[in-house]
Amino acid sequence: GDSVTQMEGPVTLSEEAFLTINCTYTATGYPSLFWYVQYPGEGLQLLLKATKADDKGSNKGFEATYRKETTSFHLEKGSVQVSDSAVYFCALSDYRDDKIIFGKGTRLHILP
Amino acid sequence: ETGVTQTPRHLVMGMTNKKSLKCEQHLGHNAMYWYKQSAKKPLELMFVYNFKEQTENNSVPSRFSPECPNSSHLFLHLHTLQPEDSALYLCASSQELAGETQYFGPGTRLLVL
Numbered sequence: 001g002d003s004v005t006q007m008e009g010p011v012t013l014s015e016e017a018f019l020t021i022n023c024t025y026t027a028t029g030y031p032s033l034f035w036y037v038q039y040p041g042e043g044l045q046l047l048l049k050a051t052k053a054d055d056k057g058s059n060k061g062f063e064a065t066y067r068k069e070t071t072s073f074h075l076e077k078g079s080v081q082v083s084d085s086a087v088y089f090c091a092l093s094d095y096r097d098d099k100i101i102f103g104k105g106t107r108l109h110i111l112p
Numbered sequence: 113e114t115g116v117t118q119t120p121r122h123l124v125m126g127m128t129n130k131k132s133l134k135c136e137q138h139l140g141h142n143a144m145y146w147y148k149q150s151a152k153k154p155l156e157l158m159f160v161y162n163f164k165e166q167t168e169n170n171s172v173p174s175r176f177s178p179e180c181p182n183s184s185h186l187f188l189h190l191h192t193l194q195p196e197d198s199a200l201y202l203c204a205s206s207q208e209l210a211g212e213t214q215y216f217g218p219g220t221r222l223l224v225l
Contacts, residue, residue: 034213036216041218042218042219043116043118043202043204043216043217043218043219044155044202044204044214044216045216046213046214046215049213089155093212099145099157099160099168099209100214102154102155103154104154105154105155
């Protein structure tokens, strides 16, 4: 079945550092890909999405490109802030299915 | 009020209690979901409703009983829970099923004593 694998956390960076959180997926069809973020004490929020190969999703300085050839959707940000500390979930959804498949989440700590 | 709301935000209950979690979405969506989020475990999908009809029950124990009276409201009735049921319960909604972005509520933090 479809699945999502993302890098284990926690990831600890200093403020203004470059961020990459790796995500790869397995799917038989052509899924939509998502990054969700969960801030402390809150539910998940959509951060960005991409619906087809080579699409780039972007929001709040974060970017991720749908790479069909490497089945990847890595999350990047050029300069992180303390306020980016949260748990980040990579996810996929196939139009043939009625659910989103989430990765296990990567906790990010940004130090001032 | 906008988005997806959940009440209560925090709940402590004994194993013999009966309680209900409530979720309401103000987005005009047709699909609603219950998830369980436990520490150090992946997000677990529990139930899916589409146009008030349950389309998925992910092998959830019968001590969890969902109810969807209309497309805007979703309940999770709890009875005779176990301590391992302590978790954050998240509600979400989407316009339709399949490939759609889901919008999450803030969750109910449940502690079973």
